[in-house]
Amino acid sequence: MIVSLRVDADPQAVKRELTALGLWIASVERGLGSGGVQFVVAPHSTGVDPAQVAQIEGVGSVSVPVPEHPQIDQQGPQVMVKGHAIGGPRPTFMCGPCSVESSEQIESIAARVAPLGVTFLRGGAFKPRSSPYNFQGHGDPALTWMREAATRHGLRVVTEVLSEHDVSAVAELADLIQIGSRNMQNFALLKRVGRAHKPVLLKRAMSATIEDWLLAAEYLLHHGASGVVLCERGIRGFDPSTRNLVDLTAVALLAHVHRLPVIVDPSHGTGRRDLILPLSKAALAAGAAGVMIETHDDPGKALSDGPQALRGDELQAVLTQLTEAAR
Ligand code: PEP
Ligand code: MN
Numbered sequence: 337m338i339v340s341l342r343v344d345a346d347p348q349a350v351k352r353e354l355t356a357l358g359l360w361i362a363s364v365e366r367g368l369g370s371g372g373v374q375f376v377v378a379p380h381s382t383g384v385d386p387a388q389v390a391q392i393e394g395v396g397s398v399s400v401p402v403p404e405h406p407q408i409d410q411q412g413p414q415v416m417v418k419g420h421a422i423g424g425p426r427p428t429f430m431c432g433p434c435s436v437e438s439s440e441q442i443e444s445i446a447a448r449v450a451p452l453g454v455t456f457l458r459g460g461a462f463k464p465r466s467s468p469y470n471f472q473g474h475g476d477p478a479l480t481w482m483r484e485a486a487t488r489h490g491l492r493v494v495t496e497v498l499s500e501h502d503v504s505a506v507a508e509l510a511d512l513i514q515i516g517s518r519n520m521q522n523f524a525l526l527k528r529v530g531r532a533h534k535p536v537l538l539k540r541a542m543s544a545t546i547e548d549w550l551l552a553a554e555y556l557l558h559h560g561a562s563g564v565v566l567c568e569r570g571i572r573g574f575d576p577s578t579r580n581l582v583d584l585t586a587v588a589l590l591a592h593v594h595r596l597p598v599i600v601d602p603s604h605g606t607g608r609r610d611l612i613l614p615l616s617k618a619a620l621a622a623g624a625a626g627v628m629i630e631t632h633d634d635p636g637k638a639l640s641d642g643p644q645a646l647r648g649d650e651l652q653a654v655l656t657q658l659t660e661a662a663r
Contacts, residue, residue: 337359337376337377337381337386337389337398337399337400337401338374338375338376338377338398338399339354339374339375339377339389339395339397339398340372340373340374340395340396340397340398340399341372341373341374341375341394341395341396342372342394342395342396343372344394345372345373345393345394345395345396346394347364347373347375347394349393349394350375350392350393350394350395351375353392353393354375354377354389354392357382357384357388357389358381358382358384359377359381359382359384359389360377360378360380360381361375361376361377361378362376362377362378363375363376364376372396383593386398386400404547404550404551404554405550405551405553405554406554407554407557407558408550408553408554408557408564408594408596409594411557411563411564411596412595412596413591413595413596413597413625414597415535415562415563415564415565415597416535416563417456417492417511417512417535417563418492418511420455420492422565422597422599422625422626423565423596423597423625424625426662427620427624427625427626427627427658427659427662428455428456428599428625428626428627429452429453429454429455429456429626429627429629429655429658430454430455430456430457430458430494430599430626430627430628430629431449431452431454431456431457431458431628431629431630431631431651431655432445432446432449432456432457432458432459432482432630432631433445433458433459433630433631433632433638433645434459434460434463434603434630434632434638434639434640434641434644434645435459435460435463435471435473435474435478435638435639435640435641436459436460436461436473436474436478436479436481436482436495437474437638437639438474438481439481439484439485441633442457442459442478442481442482442485443481443484443485443488444633445457445459445485445631445632445633445648446485446486446488446489446491447485447489448631448633448648448651449489449491449631449648449651450489450490450491452651452652452655452656453655453659454491454655455491455492456491456492456493456494456511456512456628457482457485457486457489457491457492457493457494458494458495458514458628458630459478459482459495460473460478460495460496460640461473461474461475461476461477461478461479461482461495461496461506462475462496462497462498462499462502462506463496463498463640464496464498464516464517464518464519465640470640471639471640475502476502476505479495479505479506479509479510480509482495482509483509483510492511492512493509493510493511493512494510494511494512494513494514494537494628495509495510495513495514496513496514496515496516497510497513497514497515497525497529498516498519499525500524500525500528503525503528503529503531503532504532507529507532507534510534511534511535512534512535512536512537512565513529513532513534513535513536513537514536514537514539514567515529515536515537515538515539515552515556516539517539517540517541517542517569517604518541520538520539520540520541520544520548520549520552521541521544521548521552523555526552526555526556526559527555527559528559529556529559529561530555530556530557530558530559530560530561531559531560532560532561533560533561533562534561534562535561535562535563535564535565536556536561536563536564536565537565537567537599538552538553538556538564538565538566538567539567539569539601540566540567540568540569540571540583540586542570542571542572542580543571543572544571546586546589546590549566550594553566564596565597565598565599565625566590566596566597566598566599567598567599567600567601567628568582568583568584568586568587568598568599568600568601568605568619568624569600569601569604569605569628570582570583570601570604570605570606571583578605578606578607578608578611579604579605579606579607579608579644580604580605580606580607581605582600582602582605582606582615582618582619584600584618584619584622586598587600587619587622587623587624588622588623590623591622591623591624591625592623597625598623598624598625599624599625599626599627599628600615600616600619600624600626600627600628601627601628601629602615602616602619602627602629603628603629603630603641603644603645604630604641604644606644607643607644608643608644609635609643609644609645609646609650612629612644612646612654613653613654613657613658616629616654616658617657617658617661620658620661620662621661627658629646629651629654630644630645630646631645631646631647631648631650631651632645632646632647633647633648634647635647
């Protein structure tokens with residue numbers, strides 16, 4: 337925000353008023369525009385209505401830069417998915433296997449998670465694997481297995497689309513379309529997914545800034561997505577002790593300052609099942625709208641991400657504690 341003072345204004349008096357409103361003056365320019373002093377107010381300052389600033393004695397005009405991502409800025413903290421409000425009063429739980437391995441596997445997991453207060457069944461039909469030699473997902477049949485299992489147990493479906501070619505199939509069967517970390521800035525995919533006019537879970541790329549992430553969300557809304565839920569899944573850190581570094585600063589900033597719904601994925605964030613509970617609690621305390629957690633009946637036999645998957649009894653214990661903490 338740029339606050340231009342009248343030539344007869346007392347800059348110190350105006351500065352005191354701005355500071356009292358919680359605004360931080362980043363720089364002072366003299367002799368520009370109308371000839372008076374201009375204060376440049378830092379973008380990380382407390383949000384204050386420019387009309388209020390314009391009322392200060394000595395202020396001539398206030399200009400606000402054109403927002404870079406107007407639609408996501410306006411979206412608000414709740415996204416409705418088939419009657420469920422993500423960002424509503426209760427945390428949203430999204431649980432399921434890393435990969436949909438068979439119709440029996442997804443049926444058994446759906447039956448197990450449904451009574452635990454879980455709203456979304458997660459699971460990948462199309463898997464973005466770092467190695468071409470690893471399991472790539474069963475594709476279209478897995479989508480159908482997952483949809484059928486979810487419907488039988490009153491769950492909604494969140495699943496990833498990897499390619500523009502699969503958007504129609506995924507949009508038809510999923511309630512919330514997931515864009516994975518590795519595709520956060522695949523702009524052709526973002527445009528195509530936007531045109532499906534559905535809500536989207538946008539995972540943060542491993543080294544994306546918050547601004548990159550918000551602009552990717554803006555792509556989706558600009559092209560027609562009905563809402564965007566952000567998902568913090570850990571960024572690349574320097575320490576190999578954990579798979580990634582869960583950026584709770586970003587969660588707090590997006591939830592409390594930008595007022596957007598953020599889901600935290602501590603499974604990919606840490607890569608360790610023993611850290612799921614503490615990180616999930618911390619995520620909800622930081623303002624997350626919910627958590628996404630991987631679970632498997634037999635993690636030792638999982639076709640992907642076994643080391644971070646919780647067994648059913650472990651998931652139940654985690655969700656019970658999270659539900660109590662959220663009361
Ligand atoms: C996933 O959720 O299945 C996944 C692959 O996650 P990410 O894109 O965060 O790595
Ligand atoms: Mn996984």
